[in-house]
Amino acid sequence: MDRTHFENGIEEVRMLPSFDDEHGGVIVEMEVPMDPNDFGVILRCSISKWKLQGKKGVWIKLPIELVNLVEAAVKEGFLYHHAEPHYLMLVYWIPETFSTIPANASHRLRIGAIVLNDNRELVVVQEKQGSFRGTGIWKIPTGIVEEGEDIFLGARREVKEETGIDTEFVDVLAFRQVHNTFFGKSDLFFLCMLRPLSFDIHKQDSEIEAAKWMPIAEYEAQPFAQKHYIYKYAAHLCLAKVDGVCTGFVPLPVASSFNDETSYLYVNNKDLSL
């Protein structure tokens, strides 16, 4: 136990190291191993102190190496908030009032890339894995937008990785929201239009069975594209695009009001005199 005994018999228990967040709460980032029983006692005392100070939410971030402290935190009333591979974040709401603890991330972002050349041909691939494996179906390149990655950069990256083709981003033609795709979370799929800057295909061996340029009409004629709306719309939108109709949202850099980073606003800038 990490207690200081005073001469008058009063003992003081050390507080957990913490810093204030911007919402009246405190954050504890545990880094050094501690005996779970000691941790429980110090945590209880810390909560009492924070309560007196009028603190609201208490966050505890536990790296996976300190997994032996998780149980003690839960015993003190903490709930899980979120987890990433190497840490678990727990949270405890002190006040009697309604909790304003922010919601966890709820969506994963995916992109589908329409890369169109001047001959009205699309870049299409056959995948080695997933539900399209072995079906012979030619589809547009798709992939997950990585954490912290901009949608338009994710689309360019996926096309480059899967087919070796360099592209310039044109616009987002549509997006689709689908619920319950994994563990109760949702998918947001962005259908993106890109302009090829190179044309030789060098396919990725690990994920892609085959890649080629395919005429839009041929792509659209695949029975699969008729059945799956998003792929059918891809062809429709693609043709609308070729025919000179602008339908999409273009990424414009704007200053973020959250932090110092540049963020992107996706908007139909044709009708907006900016």
Place this chain on the structure above:
Amino acid sequence: MDRTHFENGIEEVRMLPSFDDEHGGVIVEMEVPMDPNDFGVILRCSISKWKLQGKKGVWIKLPIELVNLVEAAVKEGFLYHHAEPHYLMLVYWIPETFSTIPANASHRLRIGAIVLNDNRELVVVQEKQGSFRGTGIWKIPTGIVEEGEDIFLGARREVKEETGIDTEFVDVLAFRQVHNTFFGKSDLFFLCMLRPLSFDIHKQDSEIEAAKWMPIAEYEAQPFAQKHYIYKYAAHLCLAKVDGVCTGFVPLPVASSFNDETSYLYVNNKDLSL
């Protein structure tokens, strides 16, 4: 220990109850309490068996009541995958090959609602909490899209909750992606246009200080709206809309290829003969 001793001296250790997922892995949903040491032994044996069976990812879902089993799973090599308030999901990748464990949810969705009447007035609010508290700034209603909620329904719900006004969804005028807004996760903010179906304002007491109809020009003239691009664009886009230019994406119901639920494709349907 939960072992069956056979007459020939060979002992068989019980496997953890599991079911197969669609990607060559297994899912264990623990529900009944178990001694942590027993759990560790049975888990180790189960992994050996799954390995022989060629299984890939092993998922363990532990409700918060079984927090005492977390440490044993981590000791066997499991990492955290994600957590919600009342459970923790751990995962272990058996093969030597590259892990195809799906990424965790990375984004939170927010909406901003432009509710415009025939007098070119917007519904605006002053918030009791957050960074706008006490600033006197009139802003459009905003809020978090709940888990499993469609964007357009989230926009209608927030307007109803904050101002009591019933609305019809028109379209998404723009969206903005901002990184590192909370714990390394990102925000996607959808600027939505809605048509009011009722006009009397009944503000929400808990979150809203004041709510009213405000002329677009007056809204736009606020120094705040000049500085914060998203609010400035809101006025711009709003005016473009009033002047009859269609810029947004409309939600269209489409069949999902993931599951049986209806999902929504947001697209500029004016240029699409569907």
